[in-house]
Amino acid sequence: MTAPTTDPQRSALRRIARDPLSRRKFLALTGGTGASAAFLAACGDDDDDETTTSTTDEMATSGDPLADFGEGDLGIVNYALTLEYLEAGFYAAVAKSGLFKGNERALIETIGKQEQEHVDALTATAKDLGGQPAPEPKAEFPLDSAKEVVKLAATVENLGAAAYLGQAAAIQSPDVLAAALSIHSNEGRHAAVLNVLAGEPVTPDGAFAMGADAQTVLDEVQPFLA
Amino acid sequence: MDQKIQSAPELASIEVDNVSRSAFLMRGVLAAGAAYGALATGPILRRAFAQGGAGDVDILNFALTLEYLEAAFYDAAGKEVPGLSGEVADYVKTFGAEEQEHVDALAATIKDHGGKPVKAPGVDFGDSFADVDTFLQTAITFEDLGVSAYNGAAPMLESKDLLATAGGIVQVEARHAAAIRFAAGEPPAPEAFDPTLNEDEVLEAVQPFLAS
Numbered sequence: 001m002t003a004p005t006t007d008p009q010r011s012a013l014r015r016i017a018r019d020p021l022s023r024r025k026f027l028a029l030t031g032g033t034g035a036s037a038a039f040l041a042a043c044g045d046d047d048d049d050e051t052t053t054s055t056t057d058e059m060a061t062s063g064d065p066l067a068d069f070g071e072g073d074l075g076i077v078n079y080a081l082t083l084e085y086l087e088a089g090f091y092a093a094v095a096k097s098g099l100f101k102g103n104e105r106a107l108i109e110t111i112g113k114q115e116q117e118h119v120d121a122l123t124a125t126a127k128d129l130g131g132q133p134a135p136e137p138k139a140e141f142p143l144d145s146a147k148e149v150v151k152l153a154a155t156v157e158n159l160g161a162a163a164y165l166g167q168a169a170a171i172q173s174p175d176v177l178a179a180a181l182s183i184h185s186n187e188g189r190h191a192a193v194l195n196v197l198a199g200e201p202v203t204p205d206g207a208f209a210m211g212a213d214a215q216t217v218l219d220e221v222q223p224f225l226a
Numbered sequence: 227m228d229q230k231i232q233s234a235p236e237l238a239s240i241e242v243d244n245v246s247r248s249a250f251l252m253r254g255v256l257a258a259g260a261a262y263g264a265l266a267t268g269p270i271l272r273r274a275f276a277q278g279g280a281g282d283v284d285i286l287n288f289a290l291t292l293e294y295l296e297a298a299f300y301d302a303a304g305k306e307v308p309g310l311s312g313e314v315a316d317y318v319k320t321f322g323a324e325e326q327e328h329v330d331a332l333a334a335t336i337k338d339h340g341g342k343p344v345k346a347p348g349v350d351f352g353d354s355f356a357d358v359d360t361f362l363q364t365a366i367t368f369e370d371l372g373v374s375a376y377n378g379a380a381p382m383l384e385s386k387d388l389l390a391t392a393g394g395i396v397q398v399e400a401r402h403a404a405a406i407r408f409a410a411g412e413p414p415a416p417e418a419f420d421p422t423l424n425e426d427e428v429l430e431a432v433q434p435f436l437a438s
Contacts, residue, residue, distance in 0.1 A: 107414075114418035121419070161397055168393040169386040181377045182419040184393065188400035189415035193408050195401075196313075202405040203320070207327035209397035211390065 065214045070131050073176050076167050078134035079214055080180070081122040083163055085136045086221055087156060088115040094153070099146045104197070108153070111190050118183050125176060138226040154198040157191035159212065159220055166211030282388055283341030285379050288425055289392070290332040292375055294346040295432055296368050297325035299354070303365070306355035314358060314409055321402045328395055335391065348437030362410040369403035371423070371431050372396070378422035 069078035091112025094100070100108055126133040143149055164184035171177040188209065192202045203209070212220075300322025304310070310318060333343040354364040376396035383389045404414035423431070 110413065111415065114415060117418035165390070165393045165397055168380075169390045174381050177381045178377070178422065179419070181380055181393070181396070182422065185373045185377060185396055185400035185420040186415055186418055188397040189404035189420075192401035192404035193414040196405055196408055202317070203324060203398050203401050205394075205398075207324035207398055208331070208391075208394040209401075210394065 065218055069134060070126075073171055073173050074126060074129045074131040076171055076180075077122055077126050077129060077176065078131065080164065080167070080183070081119065081126060081134045082137055083160055083217070083221070084115055084118040084122055085134075086139055086224065087160060088112060088119050089136070089139050090141050090153070090156060090224075091115060093141055093143060094149055097143045097149070099143065099149055104146075107193065111153075111157075111194075114186060114190075118186075121179065121183075125179065129173075129176075139224045140226045141224055150194060150198045154191065154194035154200055157187060157194050158204065159217060161187040161191045162210060162212035163214070163217045164211075165209055166213050166217070168211070281382065282384050283336055283339050285383055286332055286336050286339070286388070287341065287344045288379060288428075289376065289395075290329065290336065290344055291347060292372055292428070292432070293325055293328040293332060295349060295435060296372060297322060297329050298346065298349045299351060299365070299368055299435075300325060302349075302351060303355055303361050307358060307361045309358060313405075314362070317402070317405060317409065321406075324398060324402070328398075331391070331395075335388070349435055350437040351435055359410070362406055365406045366403065366410060366412065367431075369399055369406055371428060372399035373403055373420050374423040375425075375428040377420055378424050378428070 066075040066079055069075040069082070091108060094108055095105070095112060123133040141152065161184060164180055164187060168177065168180060168184065171180055195202055195204065300318050304318045304322060307318070336343045351364070353360060355361055373396055376392055376399060380389055380392040380396065383392060400420065407416075408414045
């Protein structure tokens with residue numbers, strides 16, 4: 001396999017994901033070894049997330065970034081929708097850039113189309129939940145070279161997969177959870193193939209993928225918001 | 227749909243059980259009913275609802291069985307596939323080690339929850355290792371199946387900690403699936419929404435690889 005990534009964004013993700021509380025939870029759960037520790041990261045706030053509507057206001061006042069997107073599942077869906085908008089917008093810009101030809105172009109177009117399908121599904125889900133779908137954010141992406149774009153795409157997809165994983169345990173509705181899981185593994189597939197193209201490991205976290213909490217993810221995407 | 231519910235009395239009991247779980251199960255069961263006929267859905271429901279608190283351990287043992295199969299598959303592939311080299315050889319080694327980590331973690335978790343881990347099944351991979359292409363095709367089957375199995379079972383887990391665990395594993399299965407597909411020249415992510423399978427569908431799919 002290729003050497004582990006040294007991308008500063010991913011390193012930051014890991015640092016946060018490997019907080020001692022999460023590691024303790026993991027070890028308590030599996031009795032596992034250090035090599036496989038920390039995959040429960042970003043689930044340290046489960047207890048707060050497993051709330052009913054009555055405590056959602058508390059989440060808002062305690063600075064939960066998801067509260068800005070809506071209450072409960074709606075907040076999670078709109079957060080995911082915002083990320084999917086960013087991904088779809090990114091691939092649309094990449095396709096227009098003309099940086100890719102042949103098989104790579106076809107792959108990127110397919111991935112972009114799937115992100116758009118996620119956007120459409122999450123928009124419908126937000127409405128089904130009785131909410132207002134999050135608006136498409138304005139974003140700008142550096143598109144200087146094919147090599148840099150592949151690297152950025154890999155970073156975006158690894159982050160997207162980690163974002164879904166970080167929310168899975170907080171979703172209340174079984175229908176929303178089932179949909180989120182089927183999108184989550186699709187993002188994992190995107191991440192894997194882009195990691196291959198970028199010369200990064202297929203499974204950078206090892207046998208247990210790590211989740212990322214909303215604040216971490218939003219901090220990571222902040223530089224791309226116009 | 228209504229007709230199917232009437233012909234499977236077990237479905238009527240859904241609403242008196244756990245409502246949040248029932249909505250998901252209902253959909254899966256009705257899908258199975260559509261595919262295999264309503265009579266096939268009865269046993270699925272009985273298993274799902276007769277267990278109460280033991281449900282999570284049963285789901286973990288179901289996952290453990292799959293992981294045993296995957297670990298054994300890569301282990302045998304590393305010894306038997308002629309001419310393995312380059313990235314595919316790397317995948318066999320790395321992915322096989324990761325499946326074994328899943329086996330170990332699931333077995334330990336089952337014990338922590340007071341359950342007894344199932345034993346590794348006897349396996350028969352037939353001609354899967356005849357050459358690299360045949361191996362890759364079978365590996366795609368296993369990894370895609372793993373993704374669909376976890377995605378199908380995870381929403382039924384009562385414990386949110388275990389759900390997070392399963393999520394961390396299923397993403398790795400999805401990554402394996404994509405890399406193997408890409409190496410085989412197949413679309414790495416064939417669908418925007420990975421399909422789910424229920425336990426009976428998964429068991430049917432792995433049946434050819436279980437030693438009789």
